Amino acid sequence: MEEQNAVRYVLGKREEDGRYPVTVDDSPAGTVHRRHGSWYATVPGHRNDRRFNDRFQAAEFLVTLADTGIRPTVPTPGSTHTPARSVLSPLVGRHADLTYRHLIPDLRLTVSNLVKASEAMARLAQLGWTPLEGYPGADQPWLMACRLCGWKGRRFWSHLRGRNGDKTPRPANRHPHCIPTKEFPSKLATLAAERTRECPCEFKHPMEIREAMSTLSLIRCCISNGDTAATTMHARAILEPCPASTRRAIVLRMAEEHWAAALRATRP
Numbered sequence: 001m002e003e004q005n006a007v008r009y010v011l012g013k014r015e016e017d018g019r020y021p022v023t024v025d026d027s028p029a030g031t032v033h034r035r036h037g038s039w040y041a042t043v044p045g046h047r048n049d050r051r052f053n054d055r056f057q058a059a060e061f062l063v064t065l066a067d068t069g070i071r072p073t074v075p076t077p078g079s080t081h082t083p084a085r086s087v088l089s090p091l092v093g094r095h096a097d098l099t100y101r102h103l104i105p106d107l108r109l110t111v112s113n114l115v116k117a118s119e120a121m122a123r124l125a126q127l128g129w130t131p132l133e134g135y136p137g138a139d140q141p142w143l144m145a146c147r148l149c150g151w152k153g154r155r156f157w158s159h160l161r162g163r164n165g166d167k168t169p170r171p172a173n174r175h176p177h178c179i180p181t182k183e184f185p186s187k188l189a190t191l192a193a194e195r196t197r198e199c200p201c202e203f204k205h206p207m208e209i210r211e212a213m214s215t216l217s218l219i220r221c222c223i224s225n226g227d228t229a230a231t232t233m234h235a236r237a238i239l240e241p242c243p244a245s246t247r248r249a250i251v252l253r254m255a256e257e258h259w260a261a262a263l264r265a266t267r268p
Ligand SMILES: [Zn+2]
Pocket: 146, 147, 148, 149, 150, 151, 174, 175, 177, 178, 179
């Protein structure tokens, strides 16, 4: 809590997930956290990848963002513990934006990371979890809700999916105080019945490789133009909750592999 006399931000206490809530002029402005030796400033609903040497520089950056009008557009999970549950249902309409903007991965916005996020979220659905924030990478705590009992908290994706290529979920490690393990299969079967092979959504998600390829090339184009806003907008097709998310993840992965193979073929 040092160095706060001449500054406009206040760094809150470290949350269990390692994030520090930050207020600027007494209003929530986002969080700062350390990852791989660098510090990052996060404003939910906005994307930035800048790295800082320490938490104070990162917090100072939130002051700059707040001055340009960039403030959290969805509740900061770390600071409020009330992630917007209502925006999680696969609703469409005026607030459909929120169903995927809060799922923008907490990673560099690349096609590869978006495809990984779609795969992780599809698998999460199979295992009976709802993500409450964007995919943070395999070895970072990820805020999610247990669909078997309603528990909310942070889990490591690498633990849930199994390690070293072992894709077997770890039911015993699900989380403390979940329903009895023997009830998992019937509950998961009920959830499985919600999933579909075709996308029934009003906003159509890619279900064929061809569609996935055009989605990805559009995004690749936005990224290479440095257009973060357009990238985020087109990420909807990949990140928005969809009952056919398993198939979507598969076609996105295939499209990504097609593209990589085509690229290799054009190189001398
Ligand atoms: Zn549970």
